[in-house]
């Protein structure tokens with residue numbers, strides 16, 4: 001199923017689609033308030049973009065430096081070429097130590113690798129501890145947004161879910177009550193866990209440390225109670241110096257949720273006393289992305305989610321409509337790089353308005369990349385015939401002014417005179433939820449030619 | 455070939471001209487960083503106290519409800535609060551469960567976001583900043599920096615070590631974007647500037 005079909009399901013529930021749209025727009029506005037409060041905001045974005053570009057230009061060097069320093073601090077660094085190897089490594093670490101209860105904080109990488117089912121099939125209980133992730137885990141779903149995993153769910157649905165799994169009162173849906181219930185339920189899991197797994201927001205080459213940011217404190221519970229900490233990171237999480245965090249921590253939370261900082265920004269160098277720290281460094285397609293000149297900059301992404309919150313298509317079509325682990329504008333660039341045939345509809349799930357590029361804290365040229373993908377997919381013949389034909393026709397019309405003028409006249413005539421049944425027939429996808437604009441009496445060109453210069 | 459070499463080789467196949475590292479932007483300067491710190495802290499759900507000495511702080515804390523109500527607490531700040539648990543006798547962090555309140559030293563505060571830098575080396579058990587139900591961080595007067603850029607100039611890691619910025623109480627908005635304070639970590643976060 002492509003994006004348009006999946007999105008049609010989401011918009012079928014009009015009230016929910018509107019709620020989703022508003023909720024994300026609210027986050028976007030909070031982000032704006034934080035961004036506008038800092039006079040150096042735009043400079044920070046440029047600086048972050050350049051630090052990332054620099055790092056990406058010498059990834060092997062920084063990876064080796066990171067490994068050296070992380071090892072010196074007492075961590076064990078593992079390398080995984082792909083998802084399968086990543087899962088095997090994590091499982092080996094756990095099974096060799098007899099771990100059967102793992103608590104996990106948010107990590108999009110482990111979603112990408114499908115780690116949970118892999119471990120569960122081998123007898124390890126995995127508990128996602130970010131509240132949003134726990135909600136979707138209990139519901140048997142996947143996150144629909146990288147920062148707000150359960151943004152597609154209404155509190156009443158969560159109430160039903162918690163009643164069934166956590167024994168909350170039937171019909172209760174107050175967020176404070178439900179969060180308190182989850183706190184109690186997850187605290188038991190934290191206390192019983194034998195190991196904790198986290199993602200990584202930043203890995204520092206200079207010091208060999210990894211940094212994890214959360215608001216809930218779930219990563220901190222999961223890494224300070226059980227003695228074993230496994231941190232999983234893509235190769236692109238590196239930054240050269242500790243001081244670079246001064247730039248990235250100022251951007252991340254402001255862009256993600258409109259807070260001046262995440263509640264907890266934790267820096268791990270080596271294990272805690274008597275414990276173990278394992279860092280799993282994963283490629284899984286990232287070296288291929290590095291080789292793709294047009295899309296290399298996507299490796300700079302710090303997974304803040306701002307491009308999703310601002311995207312008019314994401315807000316109105318929901319995260320699931322993208323059929324990918326990472327949805328939204330950045331996902332629509334990353335997914336076709338993995339599997340162009342399967343994700344061919346995603347670069348078209350955009351109005352190319354450029355709002356994503358405007359908010360991106362590391363200045364990824366998201367909308368230009370989406371446009372570039374369209375061309376590449378057309379070349380690969382992965383665009384449906386109808387769309388290809390329409391693009392050809394449009395190209396012909398735009399290249400011939402006389403044809404364009406004729407088209408305009410015919411269009412205006414038809415808009416005025418065709419019966420409604422025909423005008424809003426099956427062919428008119430645009431008109432399904434909207435009214436077509438009234439036909440103007442004269443075209444812009446006619447108005448311009450007849451203007452009074454006086 | 456082992457995976458490390460395979461990954462590094464795959465990355466090296468793309469030979470990029472080195473992009474230069476940029477200078478950091480000049481960060482904003484607040485006229486009164488301590489006041490800005492107090493404002494930022496309130497905005498992230500924290501509570502702000504200002505005390506001249508430990509005795510004054512102790513009496514201010516007595517008026518803080520979760521502190522006054524706390525059944526079991528620990529304090530790592532001399533003269534402030536009490537310790538119902540002998541931390542030097544504990545090696546298992548699970549024994550911290552059930553603590554109502556912890557008073558911990560903070561190294562410095564950050565004006566722009568109300569965060570306090572807590573050094574792992576100052577905690578006998580790492581879990582102390584997140585497992586107790588309520589938290590107070592005590593920061594010496596004069597130790598408030600302007601922004602995170604300034605903060606990282608004061609931090610160094612040589613070899614092993616843990617450190618965390620704590621900005622307000624633990625929170626979540628994962629249910630319909632309604633903010634709920636007290637997700638997994640501290641349900642309240644009081645920061646006191648002392649001295």
Ligand code: SF4
Pocket residue numbers: 300301302303304305306307308330356359360361362363364366
């Ligand atoms: S592409 Fe930019 S805006 Fe989107 S998630 Fe990544 S860093 Fe954030």
